[in-house]
Amino acid sequence: MANKHGALNLSQGFPDFPSDPVLIELVAKAMKDGFNQYAPMPGVLGLREAMSNKYEQLYGRSYDPETEVTITAGATQALFTAFGAVVQPGDEVIIFAPAYDSYEPAVKLFGGEPVILQMPAPSYTPDWDVVQSSITEKTKMVVINSPNNPSGSIWSESDMLQLQQLVEEHNLLVISDEVYEHLVFDGLQHHSAAGFEALANRSFIIGSYGKTFHNTGWKMGHCMAPAHLMAEFRKVHQFNVFAVNHPVQRALAMYMEESSRYLSLPNFFQQKRDRLLAGIKGARFDFMPTSGTYFQLLDFSQISKEHDRAFAEYLTTEKGLATIPTSVFNKDQINDYKLRVCFAKTDETLDTAIELINSI
DSSP states (O other), X not given: OHHHHTOEEOSSSOOSSOXXXXXXXXXXXXXXXXXXXXXXXXXXXXXXXHHHHHHHHHHSOOOOTTXXXXXXXXXXXXXXXXXXXXXXXXXXXEEEESOOTTXXXXXXHTTOEEEEEEOOTTTOOXXXXXXXXXXXXXXXXXXEESSOTTTOXXXXXXXXHHHHHHHHHHTOEEEEEOTTTTOBOTTOOOOOGGGSHHHHTTEEEEEEHHHHXXXXXXXXXXXXXXXXXXXXXXXXXXXXXXXXXXXXXXXXXXXXXXXXXXXXXXXXXXXXXXXXXXXXTTSSOBOOOOSBSSEEEEEOXXXXXXXXXXXXXXXXXXXXXXXXXXXXXXXXXXXXXXEXXXXXXXXXXXXHHHHHHHXX
């Protein structure tokens, strides 16, 4: 619709600014140096070693690059593969909504039964009494996403500890979708499942180079998991992908030698968030500054009582602004009167967005 109506596209989650030219040159060099055939099935060892070093430095967890790290064709493929590795017909999988839209279909494809638990607005944090009461003898896995797409909420240390207690008590597995791990603002901390010993021992942790390094079209991701889980993951990975982009892996391994290239991201994206929010502070939308991701929710309940999907279509067709209605992420399409906008944009794009939002 954005293309059809010439609307400013703040809907999809991708940057409209270029990747670092240094990384582009590293990819080109890897191609020129001949790394154009199949990479090893689990990924280039140098990149797996870089990931192992990063997780040990940031989260205190040592992953064996030989047996506990796999490079994937994007985070969504990693998610799909993790579901395929463990979900069997009749297994129940707890998913917290609002939720990224690939979780539920993948669970269903492998015969599982999604159990959707809605986190209420505006905090979008779990109610642990509800979680406890939702666990049955069929429950196999819990899926978490922090920082959360689309809400931008971040799970606290207390949340992670309560999750850890539950999965130990009920012998559950975890998929921890951490693709926005480096996009955390206002001095807050990302609590990775890797930072909790018992949780890490039960978790597939999924990450994304595309989200981190501004090149979503490369479709590069990774999975970290203890060896016994990774062995099952690779049984699926070998036959649905086998190997992923070789020269890009070589380039990423070298690029990540400087940790500042991902540790500087919170400040980089917070400046963009703050530019947008400062510009629309007088608009008719209400908002709470997002804590993480590169998404911001805008509450339009003081403007319209339409369903968010209808209002989003109106903004696209009549006002030239494309957003995402958050009901599509919610259980039973619950309407919270909120739209998601992406602020991973150039200053010029953000300034245009500010003008459009203020005009509504």
